[in-house]
Amino acid sequence: MREKLDQREFDERVAILRRFRYLLEQQRDKFQEYLRILEMQETEINEDDAEAIMAHADLANQIVKNIGSLQKIIVPMQRLYEKSHAATYNPEDTIPVNKIQDDLVALRAQVVSQNIKNQKLLRVRMLDIRRDIGGIKNPYRAHRSVYARQEDGGNMIHLDA
Numbered sequence: 352m353r354e355k356l357d358q359r360e361f362d363e364r365v366a367i368l369r370r371f372r373y374l375l376e377q378q379r380d381k382f383q384e385y386l387r388i389l390e391m392q393e394t395e396i397n398e399d400d401a402e403a404i405m406a407h408a409d410l411a412n413q414i415v416k417n418i419g420s421l422q423k424i425i426v427p428m429q430r431l432y433e434k435s436h437a438a439t440y441n442p443e444d445t446i447p448v449n450k451i452q453d454d455l456v457a458l459r460a461q462v463v464s465q466n467i468k469n470q471k472l473l474r475v476r477m478l479d480i481r482r483d484i485g486g487i488k489n490p491y492r493a494h495r496s497v498y499a500r501q502e503d504g505g506n507m508i509h510l511d512a
Contacts, residue, residue, distance in 0.1 A: 364435055368448070371425075371432045375451040378421045382458040385414045389465040396472045404473075 392407040 367428070367432055367435050371428050372448050372451065374421060374425050374428055375448060375455065378418060378425060379451055379454050379458060381414055381418045381421060382455065382462060385411060385418065386458065386462050386465060388414060389462065389469055393465070393469050393472060396469060396476060399476070 388407055388411045392404060392411065395403040395407060
């Protein structure tokens with residue numbers, strides 16, 4: 352049973368569908384960018400480039416914030432999309448929305464996987480660094496301070512005037 356839509360309702364549904372699709376595409380692009388950053392970060396971890404790791408971590412944090420902001424917009428838009436039955440007016444136009452949503456699910460899985468992989472690499476690298484630091488011999492370890500008095504030195508000063 353198809354309901355008759357007046358032009359205003361039809362235009363509203365088309366606008367909702369287009370906006371929802373646009374937001375999903377933006378989120379997909381952000382996830383792809385985040386995945387690229389995580390892959391570059393993996394390379395930097397393997398090359399022990401601490402500054403690049405930090406730069407990629409900062410960039411990744413910004414992208415995650417952007418994804419979070421987009422998600423705050425997408426959730427109400429999806430409710431509006433479902434409530435308005437925008438998908439029912441033209442099934443051919445809804446296919447890309449479903450495909451984008453499927454792409455997002457796959458990208459999220461890849462991002463989570465890459466993130467876990469990077470975390471494991473960082474843990475291993477940090478353990479190596481801790482071992483290296485533990486192996487460094489500190490010649491002043493037994494003294495309270497580098498400037499502490501030496502026990503074997505004299506304590507009298509003879510001055511001739």
